[in-house]
Amino acid sequence: MPVSRYSKPEFNPYGDDAPQTAEEHWPAPRASAPIDAVVSLPGSKSLTNRELVLSALADSPSLLRAPLHSRDSDLMVEALRSLGTTITRVDGSGRFGPDLAITPAEELLGSTTIDCGLAGTVMRFLPPVAALALGPTTFDGDEGARRRPMATTITSLRALGVDIGDDGRAALPFTVHGTGRVAGGALTIDASASSQFVSGLLLAAARFDDGLELQHSGSRLPSQPHIEMTIAALRARGVEVSVGAAGDSWTVRPGRIAGAEVAIEPDLSNAAPFLAAAVVTGGRVTITGWPDATTQVGADLAEILPLFGATVERDGDRLTVTGGDTVRGVTLDLSTGGELAPTVVALAALADGPSEITGIGHIRHHETDRLAALATEINRLGGDVTELPDGLAITPRPLHGGVWSSYADHRMATAGAVIGLATDGVLVHDIGTTSKTLPEFPELWRSMLTGGA
Numbered sequence: 264m265p266v267s268r269y270s271k272p273e274f275n276p277y278g279d280d281a282p283q284t285a286e287e288h289w290p291a292p293r294a295s296a297p298i299d300a301v302v303s304l305p306g307s308k309s310l311t312n313r314e315l316v317l318s319a320l321a322d323s324p325s326l327l328r329a330p331l332h333s334r335d336s337d338l339m340v341e342a343l344r345s346l347g348t349t350i351t352r353v354d355g356s357g358r359f360g361p362d363l364a365i366t367p368a369e370e371l372l373g374s375t376t377i378d379c380g381l382a383g384t385v386m387r388f389l390p391p392v393a394a395l396a397l398g399p400t401t402f403d404g405d406e407g408a409r410r411r412p413m414a415t416t417i418t419s420l421r422a423l424g425v426d427i428g429d430d431g432r433a434a435l436p437f438t439v440h441g442t443g444r445v446a447g448g449a450l451t452i453d454a455s456a457s458s459q460f461v462s463g464l465l466l467a468a469a470r471f472d473d474g475l476e477l478q479h480s481g482s483r484l485p486s487q488p489h490i491e492m493t494i495a496a497l498r499a500r501g502v503e504v505s506v507g508a509a510g511d512s513w514t515v516r517p518g519r520i521a522g523a524e525v526a527i528e529p530d531l532s533n534a535a536p537f538l539a540a541a542v543v544t545g546g547r548v549t550i551t552g553w554p555d556a557t558t559q560v561g562a563d564l565a566e567i568l569p570l571f572g573a574t575v576e577r578d579g580d581r582l583t584v585t586g587g588d589t590v591r592g593v594t595l596d597l598s599t600g601g602e603l604a605p606t607v608v609a610l611a612a613l614a615d616g617p618s619e620i621t622g623i624g625h626i627r628h629h630e631t632d633r634l635a636a637l638a639t640e641i642n643r644l645g646g647d648v649t650e651l652p653d654g655l656a657i658t659p660r661p662l663h664g665g666v667w668s669s670y671a672d673h674r675m676a677t678a679g680a681v682i683g684l685a686t687d688g689v690l691v692h693d694i695g696t697t698s699k700t701l702p703e704f705p706e707l708w709r710s711m712l713t714g715g716a
């Protein structure tokens with residue numbers, strides 16, 4: 264059995280100078296009229312992978328309803344199975360695949376290798392779990408994953424007394440020599456490169472002997488809603504978590520993590536390119552299943568898209584975005600929602616005036632250097648994007664067709680699709696890389712152009 268039904272994306276960090284075959288190029292559909300569509304989306308990556316980890320650490324079985332099935336979630340499932348967790352696919356009512364039933368291992372066992380692919384949630388959430396397993400667990404991933412920051416995960420586990428062997432680069436690959444227990448206690452870390460360093464420790468901390476008192480000391484703390492998501496998921500399973508007054512320290516009391524039945528919300532960050540399509544074409548896109556209350560940062564789209572001139576309406580569990588007559592330029596600090604940046608920048612490139620998007624220096628360490636990649640690709644099509652230390656300055660120019668490189672980055676691929684709605688002849692290289700979190704992207708996008716489903 265292959266580890267994942269999704270192919271490893273090609274890594275292409277510096278553009279498409281190498282010759283490519285026609286099949287590698289996805290002709291981005293051009294919108295010939297304002298879009299008017301209803302779109303349903305699969306489950307949230309961030310929620311699915313947190314609930315998988317908590318289910319594996321719980322003291323009784325769990326059921327995840329309507330989870331995501333994608334490369335990132337498949338890698339998480341395979342990794343937890345290799346540590347001894349039983350995860351089975353069971354029939355459910357979700358449109359995008361089966362539910363998942365999870366029975367925790369009596370005792371987590373190492374002596375395995377975990378393929379992290381390019382998934383930040385796998386590489387940052389599972390080393391603390393491996394420390395709780397008995398035996399060595401080696402972590403590795405795609406070529407691009409070996410460039411993603413891992414030092415904080417490695418140094419924080421070492422500070423908690425965990426033995427980790429690496430080659431001195433403090434990056435993938437490395438081996439966690441689990442002994443079945445982690446003492447826990449007080450720890451100060453620098454999480455300025457990724458909120459996932461905090462989330463990874465908090466998710467496992469109730470299983471540490473003394474729990475965890477974690478303090479962040481760094482210049483910034485990106486993606487804070489993702490930390491709030493972690494805390495909410497822990498509390499929903501009975502874990503006691505408290506947050507310090509400054510919002511940069513967290514205490515997790517040792518204790519049980521309860522099994523649970525959890526309905527996974529649709530991925531609101533993956534809603535971004537679809538909602539942007541309404542803005543670009545002056546049309547209307549409705550997303551179904553939009554939660555009333557959520558910790559997903561994609562919910563911020565309801566405040567962000569009106570800055571571009573769109574209107575947003577809620578009707579029960581449906582959120583509708585209607586584009587205005589033009590797309591307006593914006594000045595925006597996106598530090599809480601860096602994963603929305605590729606879509607937001609694509610919109611800014613199609614606006615009627617300049618934009619500045621800041622607070623996102625850390626996205627240079629996402630699937631690729633997203634600031635460099637966005638500037639390179641938009642400028643290659645005739646745009647005018649300048650890199651700032653922590654963001655991008657975008658001056659819209661008439662764009663022309665050409666190849667849009669994806670850099671093995673699902674959100675770069677979907678940003679190319681957004682640009683292609685309004686630009687003739689955009690060819691997105693490696694659209695298959697969207698399988699990281701949304702394997703259905705090409706069919707959902709095409710279906711949106713004909714009214715959706």
Ligand SMILES: O=C(O)C1=C[C@@H](OP(=O)(O)O)[C@@H](O)[C@H](O)C1
Pocket residue numbers: 308309310383384456457458459462485486489601602625
């Ligand atoms: O915890 C999570 O699920 C995530 C946290 C964020 O990471 P960063 O803090 O590295 O931006 C986000 O960008 C990523 O897509 C998912």
Ligand SMILES: C=C(OP(=O)(O)O)C(=O)O
Pocket residue numbers: 381382383384602629630674700
């Ligand atoms: C940054 C992202 O992913 P990861 O979970 O791999 O960090 C993302 O999905 O935008």
